[in-house]
Amino acid sequence: xxxxxxxxxxxxxxxxxxxxxxxxxxxxxxxxxxxxxxxxxxxxxxxxxxxxxxxxxxxxxxxxxxxxxxxxxxxxxxxxxxxxxxxxxxxxxxxxxxxxxxxxxxxxxxxxxxxxxxxxxxxxxxxxxxxxxxxxxxxxxxxxxxxxxxxxxxxxxxxxxxxxxxxxxxxxxxxxxxxxxxxxxxxxxxxxxxxx
Amino acid sequence: xxxxxxxxxxxxxxxxxxxxxxxxxxxxxxxxxxxxxxxxxxxxxxxxxxxxxxxxxxxxxxxxxxxxxxxxxxxxxxxxxxxxxxxxxxxxxxxxxxxxxxxxxxxxxxxxxxxxxxxxxxxxxxxxxxxxxxxxxxxxxxxxxxxxxxxxxxxxxxxxxxxxxxxxxxxxxxxxxxxxxxxxxxxxxxxxxxxxxxxxxxxxxxx
Numbered sequence: 001x002x003x004x005x006x007x008x009x010x011x012x013x014x015x016x017x018x019x020x021x022x023x024x025x026x027x028x029x030x031x032x033x034x035x036x037x038x039x040x041x042x043x044x045x046x047x048x049x050x051x052x053x054x055x056x057x058x059x060x061x062x063x064x065x066x067x068x069x070x071x072x073x074x075x076x077x078x079x080x081x082x083x084x085x086x087x088x089x090x091x092x093x094x095x096x097x098x099x100x101x102x103x104x105x106x107x108x109x110x111x112x113x114x115x116x117x118x119x120x121x122x123x124x125x126x127x128x129x130x131x132x133x134x135x136x137x138x139x140x141x142x143x144x145x146x147x148x149x150x151x152x153x154x155x156x157x158x159x160x161x162x163x164x165x166x167x168x169x170x171x172x173x174x175x176x177x178x179x180x181x182x183x184x185x186x187x188x189x190x191x192x193x194x195x196x
Numbered sequence: 197x198x199x200x201x202x203x204x205x206x207x208x209x210x211x212x213x214x215x216x217x218x219x220x221x222x223x224x225x226x227x228x229x230x231x232x233x234x235x236x237x238x239x240x241x242x243x244x245x246x247x248x249x250x251x252x253x254x255x256x257x258x259x260x261x262x263x264x265x266x267x268x269x270x271x272x273x274x275x276x277x278x279x280x281x282x283x284x285x286x287x288x289x290x291x292x293x294x295x296x297x298x299x300x301x302x303x304x305x306x307x308x309x310x311x312x313x314x315x316x317x318x319x320x321x322x323x324x325x326x327x328x329x330x331x332x333x334x335x336x337x338x339x340x341x342x343x344x345x346x347x348x349x350x351x352x353x354x355x356x357x358x359x360x361x362x363x364x365x366x367x368x369x370x371x372x373x374x375x376x377x378x379x380x381x382x383x384x385x386x387x388x389x390x391x392x393x394x395x396x397x398x399x400x401x402x403x
Contacts (some may be wrong), residue, residue, distance in 0.1 A: 022373045024226040025360035028306050031219060073282060076300050077274040084267065116223045116304040168389030172219045173381050180377030187372060 005135035006022055008193050009130070015143025017190040019117045020149040021182060023124075027116030030150055031175050033108075040154040044147025048140065050090070052084050057138030058122040059132055061079060079122045087113045118144055143148045201326050208330025214307045215338040216387040221307040224298050225339055226376040232355045233243075235343035237284070237291050239336025243329055245276045246308050248329030254316040270303065277302045292321065307331055342379045346370045355391045 019025045026047070034040050047095060058079050066072055091109045094102045121142050125135045157179050165174055221242075228234040238329045252272045253260075260268050263334060281299050284292040292299065302308070311331050316324040350370035352360035369375045 024223050024373065024376065025301070027223045027226065028220065031222075041321060074305055076281070077271065078279055080270055091321045106363055116301050119304050120297055120301055123300045127296060165391075166385070168387075169381075170342055170383050172277065173384045173388065176377050176381035176384065180381060183372075183377055184369075184374040187374065 004134065008135045009134050010137040010141040013192045014145040014148065015186065016191075016193055017144040018149055019120070019142045019185055020146060021179070021186045022154050025120040026115045026146055029111055029115055030146075030153070030179075031172055033111075034154045034157055034175065037151060037154045037158060038149040041147070042129075043111075044143075045147045047115065047117065048114060048143025049145050050083075050087060050109075050112050051118055051143040051146075052136070052139045054086050055121055055125060055135050056132075056172050057086060059125060059130075059135045062126060075123075075126060076119075079119055083118050083122075085115050099161055117142065118153065139175050149152050149182065152182060156182075202325065204323060204327050205333075207336065208327060209334040211388075213330050213338065213393075214310070214336040215335055216328050219312070219384075220310055221335055223304045223379065224301060224305060225297050225342065226337070226373075226380060228295060228372045229339055229343040229376060229379070230346050230350065231294075232343045232347050234291070234294055235339040236336075237288070238295065238298065239332070241280045242286075242302060242305065242335055243332030244290045245273065245302055246311055246328035246332040246335075246381050247325050248271045248328070249278050249308055250311050250316040251325040252323035253312040254319060254321040257317050265317070266309075267401055269309060273308050273312075273363050274303050275349065307335055324381060338383065342376070342383060346375055350375065371375070 011021070017023065020027065020030055029043065035044050061078060061082055062072075062075060066075060066078060071078075087109050091102075121139055125138060130138060153175070156176065160174070169177075208214075212218065215222060215225055223240060224242075228238045239349055249269070253269055255270075257266065275291035277300065280302065281292070281380050284295070284299060308328075311324075311328050315327045319327070346355065348359065349356075349367045354357060369373070371378070
């Protein structure tokens with residue numbers, strides 16, 4: 001167990017170890033769903049919500065079920081099942097009880113199961129040997145960092161929507177260049193807090 | 197049969213390349229390309245997983261109920277990824293350390309699921325195997341191309357051997373995250389400009 005205050009991990013997950021800008025996780029939906037600020041904010045909220053709870057669930061499952069049974073090598077399968085089951089469950093619950101929320105988040109939930117960021121956070125948690133509080137902070141922070149990055153990107157993309165671009169650079173090309181510039185800006189945060 | 201296999205390979209490796217054409221699987225394409233060796237290992241791992249999971253999905257395609265097929269595919273993929281992970285831990289422990297969580301993240305690599313959904317479900321096992329392999333090779337080649345420039349400019353070396361001599365001033369930017377984004381953007385730009393596809397542009401991945 002490493003001795004870092006959960007708050008430090010929380011801020012590091014948002015700024016210095018941002019899921020997208022320094023770990024490249026969750027790129028697929030990041031590029032596909034960043035056309036509008038509103039939709040990307042909804043997706044960000046859904047990701048943060050799912051990340052927080054799946055990280056906790058996976059922590060409990062890993063440390064209280066798999067480690068005692070010596071089944072660590074099965075963690076990929078177990079984590080992905082936990083994530084898929086959780087997402088399915090949440091979808092059913094909000095469809096039944098929170099209709100408005102369902103219309104805001106509903107379409108994004110199935111997408112989230114295959115979002116690399118969700119599985120990535122659980123795997124980082126195991127590799128870095130976080131405690132329960134640290135995992136919670138890491139999960140919430142990663143979700144917020146992901147939301148921050150996708151909303152920023154959507155804002156920039158909305159602004160440059162009408163600008164003329166070189167042929168071939170439209171779409172994914174320019175999106176990656178913007179993301180690169182954002183990552184460059186976030187390099188400025190490095191050293192503020194360090195984990196690992 | 198031979199003509200069909202050839203067509204599958206040109207599509208997967210070149211014309212419909214998963215990375216620069218379909219924009220799939222770029223998480224790991226960005227993360228592991230700071231060194232040639234990492235990219236090579238990752239590429240080989242992915243070729244193994246895509247070809248065998250496409251094969252297995254195709255083999256089971258008539259016995260899988262439609263509404264749980266995603267789950268079944270994910271489980272098949274996870275099984276192969278665990279094999280890769282255990283193999284790396286046993287024979288290449290330093291590589292397993294360097295790749296960290298990205299080996300496990302092969303599971304959520306959209307290429308594999310994409311091929312299973314788009315090809316393996318509707319075709320017999322052998323063509324599916326080749327289709328998975330072709331896409332894996334396409335992915336590995338792009339990874340190696342990006343890693344070639346990142347390692348050469350960032351460290352002045354290739355596969356760890358010094359190429360550019362002791363006086364080379366390393367471009368630290370290339371081995372940091374922004375360098376990865378810029379290199380991939382340049383690859384996509386060039387390929388879109390000079391290899392114009394006849395189909396309309398696919399607006400990015402959904403999974």
